[in-house]
Amino acid sequence: GNSVTQMEGPVTLSEEAFLTINCTYTATGYPSLFWYVQYPGEGLQLLLKATKADDKGSNKGFEATYRKETTSFHLEKGSVQVSDSAVYFCALKSSNSGYALNFGKGTSLLVTP
Amino acid sequence: GAVVSQHPSRVICKSGTSVKIECRSLDFQATTMFWYRQFPKQSLMLMATSNEGSKATYEQGVEKDKFLINHASLTLSTLTVTSAHPEDSSFYICSAGGGSYNEQFFGPGTRLTVL
Numbered sequence: 001g002n003s004v005t006q007m008e009g010p011v012t013l014s015e016e017a018f019l020t021i022n023c024t025y026t027a028t029g030y031p032s033l034f035w036y037v038q039y040p041g042e043g044l045q046l047l048l049k050a051t052k053a054d055d056k057g058s059n060k061g062f063e064a065t066y067r068k069e070t071t072s073f074h075l076e077k078g079s080v081q082v083s084d085s086a087v088y089f090c091a092l093k094s095s096n097s098g099y100a101l102n103f104g105k106g107t108s109l110l111v112t113p
Numbered sequence: 114g115a116v117v118s119q120h121p122s123r124v125i126c127k128s129g130t131s132v133k134i135e136c137r138s139l140d141f142q143a144t145t146m147f148w149y150r151q152f153p154k155q156s157l158m159l160m161a162t163s164n165e166g167s168k169a170t171y172e173q174g175v176e177k178d179k180f181l182i183n184h185a186s187l188t189l190s191t192l193t194v195t196s197a198h199p200e201d202s203s204f205y206i207c208s209a210g211g212g213s214y215n216e217q218f219f220g221p222g223t224r225l226t227v228l
Contacts (some may be wrong), residue, residue: 032215032216034216036219041222041224042222043119043206043219043220043221044157044206044208044219046216046218046219049216089156089157093216093217098145098210099147099210099211099215099217100147100159100162101217103157104156105155105156106155106156108154
């Protein structure tokens with residue numbers, strides 16, 4: 001079956017540090033890949049997505065590249081801000097599962113001034 | 114992207130009462146809606162999937178008689194927690210998919226506290 005594995009948190013970084021949150025997946029076919037962000041006390045917001053191999057999703061300085069050869073979709077940001085403190089979820093949508101998503105367990109990020 | 118709302122955002126109720134949470138797609142027709150439950154510092158747990166006009170499909174371990182889901186229109190789904198108990202306290206999130214969109218859009222969540 002489909003599954004998503006992302007690095008355990010919490011991750012604590014100083015402001016302006018480089019961020020990488022690893023995400024790998026297992027899926028049949030050609031899934032779409034997503035990163036969602038959840039700020040404290042709120043629901044999920046789509047951060048970025050990629051729908052085919054070698055696509056790069058980007059938003060708000062965050063980037064992730066769909067790597068089919070390594071089945072990965074690592075999230076990166078060159079310089080984090082305190083306002084980026086949140087929980088980040090990697091997710092996949094199988095090409096034949098309608099709208100259903102498989103989520104990773106989430107990675108909590110804390111950015112300190 | 115599309116907008117999904119939830120109401121209420123927070124609810125506190127007494128043990129034994131029932132609570133209804135609404136999920137609305139504001140600017141598109143949601144053929145499929147999902148209900149998730151999230152415990153503190155944990156990932157989302159899918160509770161059920163509902164397609165408009167048909168019965169919801171519940172995930173293993175979710176009591177369908179306790180968590181009643183209705184998806185009577187293309188813009189509204191409701192989750193009713195019946196005879197709520199303190200262990201039902203959680204953050205409930207809905208999402209919706211449909212229209213020309215090929216992805217889910219999430220509501221802001223409802224914090225349920227059962228005293």
